[in-house]
Amino acid sequence: MTDPAASPPAASPPAASPMAASPMAASPLAERPAPATRTPPFGPVLITGTSSGIGRAVAERLARGGHVVYATARRPESISDLAAAGCRLLACDVTDEESMSAAVTAVQAEHGQVGTLVNNAGYGEYGPVEEVSLDRVRREFETNVFGLARMCQLVLPGMRAAGRGRIINVSSMGGRLTFPGGGYYHASKHAVEALSDALRFETRPFGISVAVIEPGIISTGFQEIASETLAGAADGPYARLQRVVQERMERTYRNKLMTARPEVVAATIERAATTPRPRPRYVVTPAAHVIVGMRRYLPDRAFDAFLRLQFPV
Numbered sequence: 639m640t641d642p643a644a645s646p647p648a649a650s651p652p653a654a655s656p657m658a659a660s661p662m663a664a665s666p667l668a669e670r671p672a673p674a675t676r677t678p679p680f681g682p683v684l685i686t687g688t689s690s691g692i693g694r695a696v697a698e699r700l701a702r703g704g705h706v707v708y709a710t711a712r713r714p715e716s717i718s719d720l721a722a723a724g725c726r727l728l729a730c731d732v733t734d735e736e737s738m739s740a741a742v743t744a745v746q747a748e749h750g751q752v753g754t755l756v757n758n759a760g761y762g763e764y765g766p767v768e769e770v771s772l773d774r775v776r777r778e779f780e781t782n783v784f785g786l787a788r789m790c791q792l793v794l795p796g797m798r799a800a801g802r803g804r805i806i807n808v809s810s811m812g813g814r815l816t817f818p819g820g821g822y823y824h825a826s827k828h829a830v831e832a833l834s835d836a837l838r839f840e841t842r843p844f845g846i847s848v849a850v851i852e853p854g855i856i857s858t859g860f861q862e863i864a865s866e867t868l869a870g871a872a873d874g875p876y877a878r879l880q881r882v883v884q885e886r887m888e889r890t891y892r893n894k895l896m897t898a899r900p901e902v903v904a905a906t907i908e909r910a911a912t913t914p915r916p917r918p919r920y921v922v923t924p925a926a927h928v929i930v931g932m933r934r935y936l937p938d939r940a941f942d943a944f945l946r947l948q949f950p951v
């Protein structure tokens with residue numbers, strides 16, 4: 639899937655790679671390095687999915703702040719302008735093993751290890767649970783979950799060897815609640831939340847912290863793709879639900895009180911990357927705070943009743 643002509647620089651010889659010196663095979667607790675004392679952010683920063691939206695805003699913001707930023711995208715030509723913003727560019731398709739591995743190896747060859755990983759690449763596969771083809775569901779999970787997990791696996795040996803590092807996973811408020819018509823997208827983000835909770839615990843002894851970003855409704859390319867996936871059989875059993883979800887989604891993304899710009903999420907990600915002690919979770923946008931709070935405190939049936947008001951089918 640990666641354009642070979644645009645592939646990242648060739649990997650360094652194995653001996654020069656921190657992967658080679660990684661204590662991966664040994665008992666992690668026996669060999670763990672002393673906890674990190676260096677002030678974050680732990681550069682260099684590698685960001686996935688920087689062609690648009692949140693990823694692009696993060697790359698621009700961190701590069702402006704003087705950090706060493708590797709902006710990546712599956713279509714490198716889509717980020718060529720980020721070089722002028724001070725970013726270094728790499729190809730990275732998070733559904734392609736070779737592409738992910740080459741991107742991480744390229745950063746490690748120059749810096750020893752990835753200091754901060756921002757797992758941002760993702761999209762929304764919408765549609766009724768009964769009707770979305772499992773091929774589409776697999777693609778969604780390959781991108782939003784397995785790609786994110788594999789990127790973590792690739793950077794962690796280097797981070798452990800260095801005794802420091804930070805992983806920032808872009809989840810969603812949708813990782814804390816579920817809207818009708820978005821079951822598979824929400825399932826992927828719930829998976830990101832669970833993986834991040836496990837990872838936060840597992841990597842703490844190595845000086846590596848993990849934070850989850852939970853944006854609300856953000857004006858990016860997200861809605862267009864989600865709407866496309868939702869456009870299903872006009873006369874099927876879920877046609878009315880699909881129309882209502884589509885209409886609700888369009889209305890919400892047009893509502894300035896409900897939405898925020900990607901730069902707002904970028905500011906939060908910068909905070910998570912640079913604070914000495916990041917929070918496990920960052921909910922972004924006031925509306926997201928309200929609805930995540932409602933999901934947390936309302937009983938299931940009361941939250942369902944609230945959703946029925948929002949999605950009258």
Ligand SMILES: NC(=O)c1ccc[n+]([C@@H]2O[C@H](COP(=O)([O-])OP(=O)(O)OC[C@H]3O[C@@H](n4cnc5c(N)ncnc54)[C@H](OP(=O)(O)O)[C@@H]3O)[C@@H](O)[C@H]2O)c1
Pocket residue numbers: 686687688689690691692693711712713716730731732733758759760761762781808809810811812852853854855856857858859860861863900
């Ligand atoms: N916008 C929202 O309302 C919202 C809310 C909560 C969470 N989020 C999350 O925020 C993250 C960023 O989304 P966004 O809102 O900024 O949407 P966006 O503008 O559509 O950006 C998504 C990015 O992910 C990239 N991507 C998709 N598949 C990829 C793959 N296989 N390999 C590498 N990159 C891939 C896209 O690259 P291409 O250009 O190559 O497709 C694009 O750069 C996603 O994880 C999304 O779930 C968004």
